[in-house]
Amino acid sequence: MEHPARILLVVGDETSRGSVERGIASAGYGTQVVSLAEALAVGAGSVPGERPIVGIIALINEAQTIALGSLRERPELASLPLLLAMQGTPQHVFHAARDFKAEGVCRELSEDELCARLVRMLRDADMRTELARKERDAQLALELTRALASSTDFREILYTIVRRIADVVHIDRVSIVITPEDEPGIGYVIAASDDQALSDLKLELNKYPEIEQVLRSNEVLLITDVANHPLLDGVRDSVPQLSALSLIPISWQDRLVGVLFLRTVDERQKLAKHQLDVCMIVANATGAALRNAHLMRKLRRDHREAQVAQAQAVERAEHERVVASELRKTKEFLESLIEASVDAIVAADLTGTIILYNKGAERIYGRTAEEVVGHLHVSQLYPEGVSREVMRRIRSADYGGVGRLESMHSAAIDKEGNSIPISLSAAMIYEHGAPTATVGIFTDLREKIQAEERLAQVQKKLEVSEKQALLAELAGTAAHELNQPLTSVMGYGELLIRRLPAGTPERNAAQVIMQEAERMANLVRRIGKITRYETKSYVGDQRILDLDRATDDGPENNR
Numbered sequence: 204m205e206h207p208a209r210i211l212l213v214v215g216d217e218t219s220r221g222s223v224e225r226g227i228a229s230a231g232y233g234t235q236v237v238s239l240a241e242a243l244a245v246g247a248g249s250v251p252g253e254r255p256i257v258g259i260i261a262l263i264n265e266a267q268t269i270a271l272g273s274l275r276e277r278p279e280l281a282s283l284p285l286l287l288a289m290q291g292t293p294q295h296v297f298h299a300a301r302d303f304k305a306e307g308v309c310r311e312l313s314e315d316e317l318c319a320r321l322v323r324m325l326r327d328a329d330m331r332t333e334l335a336r337k338e339r340d341a342q343l344a345l346e347l348t349r350a351l352a353s354s355t356d357f358r359e360i361l362y363t364i365v366r367r368i369a370d371v372v373h374i375d376r377v378s379i380v381i382t383p384e385d386e387p388g389i390g391y392v393i394a395a396s397d398d399q400a401l402s403d404l405k406l407e408l409n410k411y412p413e414i415e416q417v418l419r420s421n422e423v424l425l426i427t428d429v430a431n432h433p434l435l436d437g438v439r440d441s442v443p444q445l446s447a448l449s450l451i452p453i454s455w456q457d458r459l460v461g462v463l464f465l466r467t468v469d470e471r472q473k474l475a476k477h478q479l480d481v482c483m484i485v486a487n488a489t490g491a492a493l494r495n496a497h498l499m500r501k502l503r504r505d506h507r508e509a510q511v512a513q514a515q516a517v518e519r520a521e522h523e524r525v526v527a528s529e530l531r532k533t534k535e536f537l538e539s540l541i542e543a544s545v546d547a548i549v550a551a552d553l554t555g556t557i558i559l560y561n562k563g564a565e566r567i568y569g570r571t572a573e574e575v576v577g578h579l580h581v582s583q584l585y586p587e588g589v590s591r592e593v594m595r596r597i598r599s600a601d602y603g604g605v606g607r608l609e610s611m612h613s614a615a616i617d618k619e620g621n622s623i624p625i626s627l628s629a630a631m632i633y634e635h636g637a638p639t640a641t642v643g644i645f646t647d648l649r650e651k652i653q654a655e656e657r658l659a660q661v662q663k664k665l666e667v668s669e670k671q672a673l674l675a676e677l678a679g680t681a682a683h684e685l686n687q688p689l690t691s692v693m694g695y696g697e698l699l700i701r702r703l704p705a706g707t708p709e710r711n712a713a714q715v716i717m718q719e720a721e722r723m724a725n726l727v728r729r730i731g732k733i734t735r736y737e738t739k740s741y742v743g744d745q746r747i748l749d750l751d752r753a754t755d756d757g758p759e760n761n762r
Contacts, residue, residue: 208257209233210321211283213274215263223262223288226317230325232257258284258325260317261303265291268299275303284328286321358402361394364485369396372478374465379453379489380406380414381461390414390461410438417450417462423483424450444468449479451486463489547615547625547645551581553638555590567625567647569618581641586614586622597629597641606631606638615645624648675733682731689727693720729754 210232214220220236227234235256259280261271274280287305289296300308307324309317365377378395390411392404408415412434417424426432426448430439449465463486541548541559547567550559557579560572568575568584582590596602596611603609608629615623629643696717703710737752 208255209235211256211259211280212236213259213261213263213271214238215261215267215270220262222314223260223317226314227260227321229314229318230321232321256283258286258321258328260286260288260321261305262288264289265295265299268302271299271303284324286317286324288317358394361489362396362399364489365394365396366399368465368482368485372465372482374449375468376466378464378466379461380464381453382408382418382459410441412438413448413450414462414464417452418459421452421454421459423452423479424448425479449482451479451482453486453489461489544644547647548642549581549584549645550632550640550642552640555580555582557581558640559642564645567615567617567623567645584615586616589613593627593629593643594641597631606633612648624652679731682727685727685730686724689720689724693717693724696720 210227210230212220212223212227212234214236215238224234224236263271275285284306285303286307286309287296287300287303288309289299296308299305306328307320309320361379365379368374369377374396376395376397378392380390380392382390388408390406390408392401392406395401395404406414408418413424413426416434426434429435429445429448445466445468447467451463451465452459453461453463463482465482541561544561544563547564548559548561549557549564551557556577557575558577560575564575565571570579584590585593593608593611593613596608597606599605602611608627611627611629613625613627615625617623625648626646627643629641631638632640632642696713699713700710700717703713732754738746739752741747
């Protein structure tokens with residue numbers, strides 16, 4: 204049976220080429236023949252072919268050792284096992300084998316010996332490769348478990364672990380899914396190799412039958428054919444185009460805490476046994492680390508909660524102290540505000556007994572707070588029946604809303620029994636929704652009423668002054684406008700008197716016109732001198748302007 208690999212036969216000496224090729228075929232390997240000159244010219248690593256090259260047989264003579272040394276230094280050939288098929292003195296052959304780091308030497312180029320030496324060389328090379336791989340796997344497992352045990356940034360190290368696994372075993376995606384005890388049917392992806400930012404992605408496990416299977420069995424699950432595996436029936440359409448799945452349980456002290464989930468798209472990336480062993484070691488270390496991280500988080504959370512509780516207690520105490528201080532300041536301010544108010548502020552409990560009585564109330568009622576607080580009934584501050592009307596309005600919704608009385612004009616009775624006009628606003632005081640007292644604010648209206656009376660008098664005088672000013676302006680205008688036509692009339696009257704013969708009726712009429720025009724001119728002059736608005740009775744209830752009293756030179760003013 205032919206082995207799925209090739210042996211690179213570098214031919215420098217054609218003498219025994221046929222027997223060498225038969226020996227390679229007897230060992231079950233294919234042969235890729237290339238001349239030494241050709242290998243040096245184009246590079247043996249570029250030799251075409253689908254099957255991999257796993258070893259080199261150099262068929263050379265003593266004169267070609269230097270050329271083989273140059274070829275052996277090529278990076279693509281330096282790590283491949285070399286079988287030196289060379290005739291010559293033993294000393295020369297073994298020196299060459301040492302210099303070229305050959306794994307085998309064959310001086311007798313018979314078919315059987317070449318086959319045996321080739322098989323042994325490749326077996327030894329495989330063994331060394333396997334030991335090196337196991338060492339690397341052990342080193343990787345040690346590296347990751349140490350990281351899990353020592354890291355303080357747990358999420359960062361989980362990402363580093365899944366990223367490292369994905370790189371080493373050549374898997375498309377590696378993720379860690381944990382399953383909290385207090386959330387049955389729910390899982391969380393806490394790290395994924397292809398997304399460093401991913402954290403606590405919530406999964407509904409009924410959509411992931413492969414995870415549920417591992418959680419039930421606590422055994423490794425390998426699905427090498429995603430397209431046809433019966434476990435994925437019903438959810439296959441939601442599965443990405445994957446080739447294989449590998450799920451490894453993560454346990455701690457016989458308790459399953461999650462799953463190490465490996466997914467691959469390429470069929471050639473399926474896990475080998477040694478890769479699976481490394482993943483299982485990492486999964487076990489992850490289980491212990493997750494448990495330790497859980498305990499550490501709990502301790503830190505408890506410590507933080509204790510610190511927060513202590514800080515909150517200190518903050519509450521400080522807040523209560525500040526609130527008490529603010530309340531005291533507010534109380535003092537309100538008391539000062541109440542005492543400084545010019546209005547009377549009076550409060551009474553539901554029995555009517557006065558419990559608050561400020562300086563403004565003392566000024567209005569003439570009684571001191573010592574006389575009133577706790578001794579006087581609120582009804583004694585009003586005329587008979589007014590206190591009941593005030594309470595009725597406070598309880599009604601028609602005067603500012605239930606519990607409020609916005610404004611009411613009334614009267615207060617002072618210590619001497621005098622009635623004082625006041626404006627009253629009042630309200631009901633509530634504690635926890637229940638009425639406990641009433642408060643009223645009384646404004647003394649005496650000064651306001653007096654001011655309004657004085658204002659009315661001033662407004663009346665202002666109206667008279669405005670009338671007089673208007674009349675003077677009108678009179679001046681009228682006198683000015685009448686003077687012009689009147690002058691013309693008097694001029695023509697004087698002309699007629701001069702031209703008409705004496706004693707004729709016409710002249711007599713002209714003289715009458717002249718007399719009346721002069722009388723009218725006198726009236727116009729008096730109108731122009733009006734300075735006051737004075738009237739006199741006329742017909743019935745009518746009144747007309749009194750020119751004699753309205754001017755400064757009237758008969759009434761010249762007496």
